[in-house]
Amino acid sequence: MQIVILAGGVGGSKFALGVRHAYPTAALTVIANTADDITLHGLRICPDLDTIMYTLGGAADPVRGWGRKGESWRVMEELRTYGVEPTWFALGDRDIATHLVRTEMLTAGYPLSEVTAALCTRWLAGDERLSLLPMTDDRVETHVTVADPEAPGQLRAVHFQEYWVRLHARPDALGITLVGLKTAAPAPGVLEAIERADMILVAPSNPVVSIGPILAVPGLREALQQAPATVVGFAGILGGSPVLGMADRLLPAIGVEVDAAAVGLHYGARTRGGVLNAWAMDVSDAASTERVQQGGIRAVVTDLIMRDPASTAAFVAYAIKSATS
Amino acid sequence: MQIVILAGGVGGSKFALGVRHAYPTAALTVIANTADDITLHGLRICPDLDTIMYTLGGAADPVRGWGRKGESWRVMEELRTYGVEPTWFALGDRDIATHLVRTEMLTAGYPLSEVTAALCTRWLAGDERLSLLPMTDDRVETHVTVADPEAPGQLRAVHFQEYWVRLHARPDALGITLVGLKTAAPAPGVLEAIERADMILVAPSNPVVSIGPILAVPGLREALQQAPATVVGFAGILGGSPVLGMADRLLPAIGVEVDAAAVGLHYGARTRGGVLNAWAMDVSDAASTERVQQGGIRAVVTDLIMRDPASTAAFVAYAIKSATS
Numbered sequence: 001m002q003i004v005i006l007a008g009g010v011g012g013s014k015f016a017l018g019v020r021h022a023y024p025t026a027a028l029t030v031i032a033n034t035a036d037d038i039t040l041h042g043l044r045i046c047p048d049l050d051t052i053m054y055t056l057g058g059a060a061d062p063v064r065g066w067g068r069k070g071e072s073w074r075v076m077e078e079l080r081t082y083g084v085e086p087t088w089f090a091l092g093d094r095d096i097a098t099h100l101v102r103t104e105m106l107t108a109g110y111p112l113s114e115v116t117a118a119l120c121t122r123w124l125a126g127d128e129r130l131s132l133l134p135m136t137d138d139r140v141e142t143h144v145t146v147a148d149p150e151a152p153g154q155l156r157a158v159h160f161q162e163y164w165v166r167l168h169a170r171p172d173a174l175g176i177t178l179v180g181l182k183t184a185a186p187a188p189g190v191l192e193a194i195e196r197a198d199m200i201l202v203a204p205s206n207p208v209v210s211i212g213p214i215l216a217v218p219g220l221r222e223a224l225q226q227a228p229a230t231v232v233g234f235a236g237i238l239g240g241s242p243v244l245g246m247a248d249r250l251l252p253a254i255g256v257e258v259d260a261a262a263v264g265l266h267y268g269a270r271t272r273g274g275v276l277n278a279w280a281m282d283v284s285d286a287a288s289t290e291r292v293q294q295g296g297i298r299a300v301v302t303d304l305i306m307r308d309p310a311s312t313a314a315f316v317a318y319a320i321k322s323a324t325s
Numbered sequence: 326m327q328i329v330i331l332a333g334g335v336g337g338s339k340f341a342l343g344v345r346h347a348y349p350t351a352a353l354t355v356i357a358n359t360a361d362d363i364t365l366h367g368l369r370i371c372p373d374l375d376t377i378m379y380t381l382g383g384a385a386d387p388v389r390g391w392g393r394k395g396e397s398w399r400v401m402e403e404l405r406t407y408g409v410e411p412t413w414f415a416l417g418d419r420d421i422a423t424h425l426v427r428t429e430m431l432t433a434g435y436p437l438s439e440v441t442a443a444l445c446t447r448w449l450a451g452d453e454r455l456s457l458l459p460m461t462d463d464r465v466e467t468h469v470t471v472a473d474p475e476a477p478g479q480l481r482a483v484h485f486q487e488y489w490v491r492l493h494a495r496p497d498a499l500g501i502t503l504v505g506l507k508t509a510a511p512a513p514g515v516l517e518a519i520e521r522a523d524m525i526l527v528a529p530s531n532p533v534v535s536i537g538p539i540l541a542v543p544g545l546r547e548a549l550q551q552a553p554a555t556v557v558g559f560a561g562i563l564g565g566s567p568v569l570g571m572a573d574r575l576l577p578a579i580g581v582e583v584d585a586a587a588v589g590l591h592y593g594a595r596t597r598g599g600v601l602n603a604w605a606m607d608v609s610d611a612a613s614t615e616r617v618q619q620g621g622i623r624a625v626v627t628d629l630i631m632r633d634p635a636s637t638a639a640f641v642a643y644a645i646k647s648a649t650s
Contacts, residue, residue, distance in 0.1 A: 041425045077422075082426050097407060100404065104367035
């Protein structure tokens with residue numbers, strides 16, 4: 001079986017680990033969001049790709065959910081002592097080696113997809129059933145429009161990482177701009193993976209800044225609509241709150257209610273120009289079943305809390321079975 | 326008093342520390358060799374500038390003589406695990422922060438002299454009497470021609486760092502090429518420092534790959550010849566052997582004997598188109614005094630071993646006094 005997952009970072013990688021647990025012999029292709037990518041201190045950083053790579057490679061920090069386990073922070077301490085900005089984005093020493101390899105390869109002219117494949121020879125070594133693709137090789141950046149605290153009455157667009165990490169998503173997100181997305185192309189392998197998939201899963205990642213950019217890559221939405229596989233999405237909003245992250249701070253910026261059914265309907269039914277065949281919601285959202293079904297999407301209700309790979313595997317298998325029965 | 330020192334890395338920085346000890350109130354400008362600079366893992370590395378900066382800033386590792394004290398090697402371990410070449414040039418975590426700051430500033434368009442000044446605001450903070458200048462802002466690289474071990478009968482040029490660090494200076498150096506030097510210009514401040522100096526000192530650094538490139542920067546030799554100050558050079562060869570480093574492996578490549586007097590005569594007398602007024606040699610080379618004087622250079626004989634800043638200060642003060650009396 002060939003499974004494709006569309007995923008962001010922390011939630012997406014936990015989800016992917018669960019899918020792997022549920023279908024250990026399936027060929028798994030994770031298509032990752034790259035609109036969070038940022039260049040800091042001259043290093044090209046791809047947080048979602050790295051989180052998925054480290055997690056599937058067994059090297060992610062289990063407490064933080066991002067970065068490497070056993071990490072140290074010597075380089076960062078020095079950068080702080082130099083007074084070099086920004087200091088709000090923490091880069092671990094081990095993690096920096098990844099960024100050095102990536103930046104050098106990108107500078108030498110390799111596209112991000114080839115760089116990712118090269119890094120994954122270490123992390124997913126010997127496992128031909130796992131592959132990780134960036135959604136695009138083109139540079140794309142999510143910017144968030146906020147009220148400028150230094151110039152009252154003025155708006156300011158900040159990189160998503162600045163909004164998320166430095167500003168802790170505190171200012172209201174007044175708008176989301178996906179810089180560069182309109183002219184981006186799917187990375188090599190992305191459309192092919194969608195086309196040949198037996199099952200396509202939309203991870204319970206942030207609908208605005210993780211899944212949103214992936215679906216906005218030109219050609220990707222069309223590929224999902226035409227794919228022979230069933231597309232099953234998983235809600236990251238449980239009982240009106242995001243289970244991870246701060247999607248509740250971003251959904252208002254795109255005019256979507258902070259509610260599982262609303263997100264499913266935002267992705268939309270394949271029969272009506274959207275991408276979903278089925279939408280898995282948590283038991284706490286069981287009351288919304290009808291609303292989702294009225295939107296042309298098969299609603300699946302289950303326990304969506306990702307306690308560990310086994311519990312994630314259980315709800316993934318149940319949702320797939322329900323969606324395809 | 327304004328003192329200018331022409332210097333390489335490890336020996337040059339020890340020497341500068343001694344000069345500072347001898348003349349604590351003098352304004353000291355160190356003009357450093359940059360022909361050893363190299364780009365590795367996308368980072369621009371300036372070993373001589375950094376060694377001098379760390380040493381004068383009290384942060385150099387006293388045992389290795391290069392790099393930071395209290396250094397760790399996490400990033401490097403990871404790069405090795407990634408299998409990224411080269412692995413023969415060790416980069417410490419703290420040191421990498423310096424290279425990140427430098428590389429980002431260079432990429433942003435700042436010349437090396439401004440980058441060096443920015444880094445030195447940390448290391449030489451608050452001491453207006455100390456300044457560190459790269460010999461040039463232009464990219465210059467020393468390449469060493471050796472017999473190619475993989476293709477018998479063929480020659481191969483390797484970067485100086487590869488010759489020095491990876492090959493441990495084992496193959497005979499058949500030639501030295503200073504790539505880019507002919508079109509390089511002295512960095513801002515270099516000619517001015519030489520012109521206004523009260524005393525110019527040539528450190529006991531490697532004559533071929535440290536002092537050689539500095540003197541070869543177009544305009545620099547002429548500035549030294551016209552400078553009002555006395556120029557005193559210090560032999561790094563003591564009793565026929567280099568006191569530090571492996572100058573004995575390189576001098577043959579430029580046809581100079583591994584001998585203190587021969588190096589002094591290679592630099593030459595200012596009255597005869599060279600750069601020296603006086604040449605300080607170790608007591609073990611006292612027999613060469615006449616040979617140096619016949620070359621038009623005042624010979625000074627003293628104990629040239631740099632045991633600590635105080636012993637270096639003692640011979641520097643003695644040599645200056647002898648040269649100017």
